[in-house]
Amino acid sequence: MGRGDLSDGEWSRLERSLPKNVGRGGRWQCHRRVINGILFRQRTGLPWRDLPTRFGRWKTVYDRHRRWSADGTWERVLRTVQADADVEGRIDWSVDSTICRAHQHAAGAHHRVPPVLGRRRRPAEHRLDEALGRSRGGLTTKIHLASDGNCRPLAVLITPGQWGDAPQLVVMNRVRVPRPAGGHPRTRPDHVCGDKAYSSRRNRRYLRRRQIKHTIPEPKNQKVNRQRRGSHGGRPAGFDSTTYKRRNEVERCFNALKGSRAVATRYDKRAYVFHGTVTLAAIRLWLRS
Template identity: 75%
Template sequence: MGRGDLNDAEWVRLKPHLPRNVGRGGRWKCHRRVINGILFRLRTGIPWRDLPARFGKWQTVYDRHRRWSADGTWERILRAVQADTEAQGRIDWSMASVDSTVCRAHQHAEGARHQPPKWAGKRARPACHRDDEGLGRSRGGLTTNIHLVGESGLRPLARLITPGQWGDAPQMIPVLGGIRVPRPNGGHPRTRPNHLSGDRAYSSRRNRRYLRRRQIKPTIPEPGNQQANRLRRGSRGGRPTGFHEARYVHRNEVERLIGKLKINRAVATRFDKRAYVFHGTVTVAAIRLWLRA
């Protein structure tokens, strides 16, 4: 077993949730070796072609990661591991935190530039990306945003990939909607924490109405301009927003979670051109955190 590979305890937890062989041919042999290859590339960020020979053919490792990212296998494995942790009562639902982080996109993820006709006499323009590819241009260049909701155990409950120039506040509701942890005894999955902390970027009337409707107590400070606007409107401005300063210290947990995820070079820098493959890469990093719990 090499450094960073699955240990025996992690493999025992992961093995029951992996796809099994269907029919003849032994299609899914060597799961552990292939997953160790995916983890090696996740940790080091090297090109797939440069994987060491001990993981087998690099095409096999890459194809399995791409296929499992496309058909939702990684997502199902993550939910199954979360359900196991919930069955043991080791998920802290009392407080969750929301935040986002920017990942610089490598030139291999950018794609080809648009080459205008020769008669136009103009330079090649940068490639235009669709919103569903999660690539956008901001002050840092070509970037991708990872929006996270994490619990107090420094493990992600939900993730969302967006272009780098998209704001944080509009993405709070979609990322909270991604929380679905199956219950051990059946029934509806667990979808909300008791409290949610976030920085000033998430303070908006729309977000606060959403949290009230779902009975989630917010711990989000109100920016100065929003306070001034509320006071200017008088009685029509509504009541002051509640803020629990002692609970706000828990917001550092999601920042520490982001640090744990970005230890992996393939998460800190986006090398994957397609958004669903990069989402699978982030999901593999999240699965590793849940397995180590």
């Protein structure tokens, strides 16, 4: 086992949630060797063609990662490894976003919808804008994340770098924490923390409608505008400074994710492939927890 490869314990937890065979056309190559190749590229950020030969043909490794990013396999694996999360008791969620610089090689993807599995079907997480934004610093992509109280990713959303945070609170809708005992997956936390960027009347109304307690500070301009409107401005938003200190958990989760160079800097042209790269980094954090 090389440095960074899956350990026997991690592989035993991961193996049962992977596809069994490819169906028509032949059988998969060794899943463990291919995934170790994907993890090696994710950790180092090198081009796919420069993968060491011990992982097999680079094209096989890349095609496996692209295929599983397109058909949602990585998302299903992430939900499977989260199955024991609700056993630990109450789960508090935090939401935040981070900017990652996109390499110049990440630009230039064709505008046509890429095929999936040889058929003309829209890939999961495909975006027409490929989640690339332009700023004064160059090409950027923003990762929106919901994490639990143990700094483990729950759901990921990829958008262009210049997009705002408040409208992307919908990342919470992507959370599906399976219940080991059976029943519907958990989609609603006990509590949500977020910074001032998520403070809006629409977001607070959405959280109240779902009966979710939240700790989101109110920006000064919103506070002044509410007081100016008098009784029509509504009541002041509740805020618990002690609970808000736990928001560092999502920042620590970002720090762990960006330990992978292919996450800290985007090299993938397609948005759905980069989404798969971030999701695989989240899976690795769950396997190590």
